[in-house]
Amino acid sequence: MSKLGVTLAGVPFKNPVLVASGTFGFGHEFSQFYDLSRLGGIMVKGLTPSRREGNRPPRIAETPLGMLNSVGLQNPGVDVFLEQELPYLRGFDTNIIANITGATPEEYAEMTEKLSDAKLDMIEINVSCPNVKQGGALFGASAEGISSVVSACRAKTSLPLIVKLSPNVTDIAEMARAAEAAGADCISLINTILGMRIDPVTRRPILGNNMGGLSGPAIKPVAVRMVYQVAQAVKLPIIGMGGIMDANDAMEFFLAGASAIAVGTANLVDPMAAVNLLEELRDILDSTGESICDIIGGVILNEAAHGVNKL
Amino acid sequence: MSPVLDQYPILYRSELRKGVADLVLRAEAIASIAKPGQFVHIKCSDELLLRRPISLCDVEDDTIRLVVESVGKGSEWLYRRKAGDLLDVLGPLGTQGFPVPDSSSKDSRPILLIGGGVGSAPLLFCAKRSSVPADAVLGFGTASAVILEREFAKTCRKMLVTTDDGSYGRAGFVTSAAAELLESGNYQAVHACGNMSMLQAVAALTEQFGLPCYLSLDERMGCGIGACLVCAVKVRGEDHEEHYTHVCRQGPVFSREEVVFE
Structure with a gap:
């Protein structure tokens, strides 16, 4: 395997740089800027059983080193994806990962069954979208919710299942353990952190949906911490994400225990972000003489600061 | 024609009035393909995450002209640029001018x-x-x-x-x-x-x-290329059904019949 190659749940990735669901559409827009085959994988825009129009605008608000979004899973539905978008994506030499959200465990299961026969590499179960009333983060907020959705999907497919966890919980490790116990093959985290902005003049929230999901560099330390905690709690491979803008950001996630990373918000700022990061990462590995697998989970923890504790 | 992402220098800067800058950039790759109604998406400092969409006011030879009103943090940063400064520009954007x-x-x-x-x-x-x-x-x-x-x-x-x-x-x-x-x-x-x-x-x-x-039309925008789906506007399709489309990709110009005013 090359220096950059990784294997997640038995699926080989040519490199550990993926693009996060919801920031990359179905790839068309970015193929104007680079060959999508350069990516390790593409996590496509979140799919629902049928077409969704999404939330009322405004759907975006800038924050200090971040942004809130409340798109609300606008997508053409799983059938249109399979008929019109997947054939296009399969034209690239990269792993394609479908991302699904349902209102009930049954809806998740039905979508999983449909996608199971398609030429997909993995399915990412989204139990963490903060912008829809039904399903999504509702399931991701408790171990029982995660368990019910993951077991329902597990029964319908032999494709590797990724569970995308919500950071809006007290104990992320508990959520990861629930996913593992219910048959998940991989964990991705973090989805966005629920947030809100209010215009002091109009006294109204800026987002049409009032609240939205915070992403970007502002959430990176939270994401790194959660990846580290999940890596300690489960044996499953982890796809880390949350505010990754460059290769040094990515290194933090690998060191914390992620076997792959996904570029999200950075795609919105710079369409070349993911491949620029990949080249930087290659340079880092060249300079240290390591392969990516040497880095994963390699954080060197400080000993507890006894002096402070004594106080 | 595909948009271009590059750094372009400001050749001239003047003020049309207090708070409104007139910037002329040398940006041949954009100028050669830009059409009326299209816009460019500009990174306004490292401190601000999102790019800011600015309409093309004019295109002459290898230059593009932008009129920037200082109304927020991003546009204020852009308004304060000087001749010789480089701008990180993505464009031209919008498929329907x-x-x-x-x-x-x-x-x-x-x-x-x-x-x-x-x-x-x-x-x-x-x-x-x-x-x-x-x-x-x-x-x-x-x-x-x-x-x-x-x-x-x-x-x-x-x-x-x-x-x-x-x-x-x-x-x-x-x-x-x-x-x-x-x-x-x-x-x-x-x-x-x-x-x-x-x-x-x-x-x-x-x-x-x-x-x-x-x-x-104008709406708070993210990627500018049609991927993130945030700049939603309600339009009436050919089937007369109302649905959300996006200013950056399907617009920014829409016919009167399409637009649903709310």
Whole structure:
């Protein structure tokens, strides 16, 4: 395997740089800027059983080193994806990962069954979208919710299942353990952190949906911490994400225990972000003489600061 | 034509009025393919995450011209740039600009341009590219807000300026001055850019006259290329059903029939 190659749940990735669901559409827009085959994988825009129009605008608000979004899973539905978008994506030499959200465990299961026969590499179960009333983060907020959705999907497919966890919980490790116990093959985290902005003049929230999901560099330390905690709690491979803008950001996630990373918000700022990061990462590995697998989970923890504790 | 992402230098910077900068960038790759109504997406410092969309005011040879009003953190940063500074620019963006008549057009009737405030800027590009005469009505809040008057006067056949408070030009909104021109002129279409309430009034006016009308819309934007789906606007499709589409990719210009005013 090359220096950059990784294997997640038995699926080989040519490199550990993926693009996060919801920031990359179905790839068309970015193929104007680079060959999508350069990516390790593409996590496509979140799919629902049928077409969704999404939330009322405004759907975006800038924050200090971040942004809130409340798109609300606008997508053409799983059938249109399979008929019109997947054939296009399969034209690239990269792993394609479908991302699904349902209102009930049954809806998740039905979508999983449909996608199971398609030429997909993995399915990412989204139990963490903060912008829809039904399903999504509702399931991701408790171990029982995660368990019910993951077991329902597990029964319908032999494709590797990724569970995308919500950071809006007290104990992320508990959520990861629930996913593992219910048959998940991989964990991705973090989805966005629920947030809100209010215009002091109009006294109204800026987002049409009032609240939205915070992403970007502002959430990176939270994401790194959660990846580290999940890596300690489960044996499953982890796809880390949350505010990754460059290769040094990515290194933090690998060191914390992620076997792959996904570029999200950075795609919105710079369409070349993911491949620029990949080249930087290659340079880092060249300079240290390591392969990516040497880095994963390699954080060197400080000993507890006894002096402070004594106080 | 695919958009380009690169660093481009500011060749000239002047002020159209206090708080409004006029920037000319050397950006041949953008200038060579840009069409009226399209915009560029600019990174405004490392401190601000998101790019800011700015309409193309004009394109000449290898340069693009941008009119920037300082209204927030991003636009204020851009407003303060100087000649010689490099800008990180993505563009031209938008697949549907103003359908301005070109040399292939058989209809020789004039077009009418209606602009509100800084929204007047992209209409100058329309006027310059139009193969038929263009008339313009530009509306501003007050005398000190008026911009680009001389240039529109040079490029357009007729030009009227209105101010809401009557401190310059005609008193009142653009629509009353536009109605006069529409009464007497035999226009083939109206192109407009401004705030949503102005655009709604223009839409109602042109419907009254049975004229095609094209409106440039604005919405808080993310990627600018159609991937993130945040800059949603409600439109009426060919099936007459209302649904959300996106300003950056399907717009920024929409026909009056498409736009759903809320």
